[in-house]
Amino acid sequence: MHQPSIRDLASADPEIANLVESEARRQYEKIRLIASENYVSNAVLEASGTVLTNKYSEGYVGKRYYEGQQFIDPIETLAIERAKALFGVEHANVQPYSGSPANLAVYLAFLQPGDTVMGMALPMGGHLTHGWSVSATGKWFRSVKYGVRQDTGRVDLDEVRQVALAERPKVIFCGGTAIPRTIDYPAFAEIAAEVDAVLVADIAHIAGLIAGGAHPSPVGHAPVISTTTHKTLRGPRGAMLMSDAAHAAPLDKAVFPGLQGGPHNHTTAAIAVALREAATAEFSAYAHQIVANAAALATALADRGFDLVSGGTDNHLILVDLTSKGIGGKPAAQALDRAGIELNYNTVPYDTRKPFDPSGLRLGTAAVTTRGMGPEQMAQIAAWMDQAVKAAADGDEAVLAQIAGEVRDLTANYPMPGWV
Incomplete structure (x- = not known):
């Protein structure tokens, strides 16, 4: 049966409880190979289901718009400090609701509508929010793409440089959703510097590998890093934005009040737990x-x-x-x-x-x-x-x-x- 117990849910809403139990059994009985999925620990599950969900906390630590933050502020601070220590970054924002809003905050922070953004094409392994045409990021901004070589299936960095020099994007995304090879952050950083673009490393899929030392880190190469907190990082469904000090203020302003209201405090606590686990x-x-x-x-x-x-x-x-x-x-x-x-x-x-x-x-x-x-x-x-x-x-x-x-x-x- 589901653990932690859902006995109160079973009493209050048997129909939903039965579906939750069925999903738990399905996850147990299947070989789950979806690259964006994982199993969180019982501790993360427990943190996700606490009374923290009852509390509104618009704003940031020490600068809230609601009273009663005596325990919320320390929780968010723990999550921030653990993210900074784990990834070796100067700044972390743990409030984004998920990966897509986190990426949208990057646009709000560093671009104006119609500005040029460059990312990997979706059919080549990129993500919708890297400027693909059906996404708001492709509708509100001028998007240019790079891909992979047909003969090798790998990113052609010569092509990336040629496109960047020709199109002069203000933001370049590296990373994606179906990339089986190591991302060359130093090479992307060199290209971004040459065209004076902000390099954004989307590490949503590989954050856990980076945290565990199994993939090179973008820190020191990409001044802005976006990630979800689930997938290989094995946390709850949430997101983080990390950066150097120079890019911190516009990112924070873009998340709140730019895109979101109050953070989901139960998710923040679960992120903090997952980050503690990832440091072992x-x-x-x-x-x-x-x-x-x-x-x-x-x-x-x-x-x-x-x-x-x-x-x-x-x-x-x-x-x-x-x-x-x-x-x-x-x-x-x-x-x-x-x-x-x-x-x-x-x-x-x-x-x-x-x-x-x-x-x-x-x-x-x-x-x-x-x-x-x-x-x-x-x-x-x-x-x-x-x-x-x-x-x-x-x-x-x-x-x-x-x-x-x-x-x-x-x-x-x-x-x-x-x-x-």
Whole structure:
């Protein structure tokens, strides 16, 4: 059952309680490979569900617009100081509600409507909020894009420099949502300096890897850093903005009063707990194991004939092109879910299919690593994926059901925070 207990919820609203319990069981029984998901600790869950949700706290520590902040201010201060210590930054704002509002605050802080922003194109692995056309960031600002080489699947930094010199953006984003390779922060910093742009490192996917020393840090290269607090960092659904001292004031003003009212204090407390956990030796070992598991899973998939964008991975994320398998990403992802393996369909660079029915799959190893799985289990997962994709192409539901049963047998051996 769900842990911490939800007995009062079960009494007050059995319908919702049953759905929560069902979701907890689903998370327990599945192999969860969605690259943006994880399992938080029971301590983070408890912090997220406290009476802190009752309190309004517009403003910042020591400068609130509501009374009764005697305990809220110390909580936010702890979260800020832990973020600064963990990432080695001069300033941290822990109030953004999520990653997209955090990125929007960057625009409000450093751009005027119509100014030029540069980011990785969404089909190449970028994020909607880096200036893509359907996002407010692409509608209200002039957006220019860079991508990856078709032959290597990696960012072409010569192209990045050429576009930057030609377009003179005021802000350059590096990072994204489907990038399996290490980001070269020094090279991006050099380009940004050459065109006098603010370099923003969006580390939402890799924040936990950076905190654990398993990926290079943008600190000292990018004066502004945006991140969510879940994904590999293994915290609640929230976000942070970090920066050097010179960029702190406009960021804070953009978050509040620019975009938001009162912060979600229960989330702030849970962020503080997650940051404390991320500062431990155990978390560092976990971050490195994520990368080792991703490498093992990538190798096992490649050995079974899967085409991997860029040929592999340096982090937690793997992007698979299913073109050679004769099946689209969407039907493959749906079949894999029926087989007990949860991931998402995804566009791959230079995809010839539509975004809602693309050629690829995106997967990551953060959640399975949290549960204690290692390279041996990655090999088994690759074997199941191979069987399931073939079964999906053949319409063989019996094979998918068989795999789902085997998956349940495996996950029963690995404890899950939030379920007992």
